[in-house]
Amino acid sequence: MSSDNNFPQDVVDLVRSHVREVQDFPARGVLFRDITPLIADPEGFAALIKMLADKYRGKVDAVAGLESRGFILAAPLAVALGVGMLTVRKAGRLPGPVVGIDYDLEYGSARMELQPFTVEDGQRVLVLDDVLATGGTAGAACDLIRQAGGDPVGLCVLIELTEFSGRDYLGEGVEVDSVLQY
Structure with a gap:
């Protein structure tokens, strides 16, 4: 396990110490990494948000949170950066008008939607989520933001x-930062 983006090691260690490993959840053979202890700790959560704000300040015009744990991270980061937050949601959860994109999952498919009027043409958007695995959800979110006119x-x-090599799925032009790698 490591961090790949020169984040301050003391904050990375603090974050790592708050991630709980749960064996056989949500299914047998899966090792789930639970971020609930991190977001429940005001010191650890604040340190994470400050670290991310320091990295992205002045570089983005909006933060897009992916449903649902991405919302938990995106809202305080957007406030810290003084930018708006975009919500990328599962189908049918936003009032229209919406733009949507279908994408493949390991077993099946899904649809994500975004209200296009929340995205300005050429707006620099940071996509934020809790976990990157195969890259399907993150890649679809990036495509959706492009479809709405954002960058x-x-x-x-x-x-x-x-x-799972998820970052390979995103293509060129999208810088990927991960606080922790497993």
């Missing part, structure tokens, strides 16, 4: 599961 300049995740 997804980066993806930041709390945890990257490197065995």
